[in-house]
Amino acid sequence: MKLSEVVEKLNPILRGWANYFKSGNSKQHFKSIDNYVTYNLTIMLRKKYKKPGKGWREHPPA
Template sequence: MRAWVDANGLTLHPDKTHVGNCRLEGHGFEFLGYRFEEGQRWVRKKSLMGLRDTIRALTRRNRGDSIKDTIASINPLLRGWFGYFQHAHRYTFSSVDGFVRRRLRAILRRQLHRPGQGRCLRDHTRWPNASFANLGLFTMSEALRLARQSRCGNN
């Protein structure tokens, strides 16, 4: 491989280049936001943290907008991110969905002048997941379920 790269006028970066079997644990590699390891595709941690940081910036508790406006502002981000990473491992999406709903519950608590982060059982019963879906929140788990359905019409 090194000879082919040199013959084509390219160079290999010694820190970024390694030979390994990505089907084994610990021998994976990262490429274009994905982590390929053990025969599966995961979202790279840096990409996931970047999404979470952007969501945190859009869902500040002192934002002052209605929850519907907040959802409308984060939906394009969630749709685009899902469109790119939809082939990643499915557990990633339920984690991101939970994080987004937790941020939204914290905003709703703040609007009621109550402290906290929206993690308690009372918040989950007061604002269930379906209530956010009714407000139009894009849910990655549901989008993944729909994307993996058969399109032949035998459902």
């Protein structure tokens, strides 16, 4: 599965979560979801290009 396909499937789900939970005090939850998604997509890129390690230098979270 290509990265663009993963992003296409993941974006509506994350958007739905954001719309559902946007009221109230949800900043910390959004931050943790963002960190989780960023971490897993970075790991997926590392596996795709068969590179060792976590890959924060080549694919920083920003």
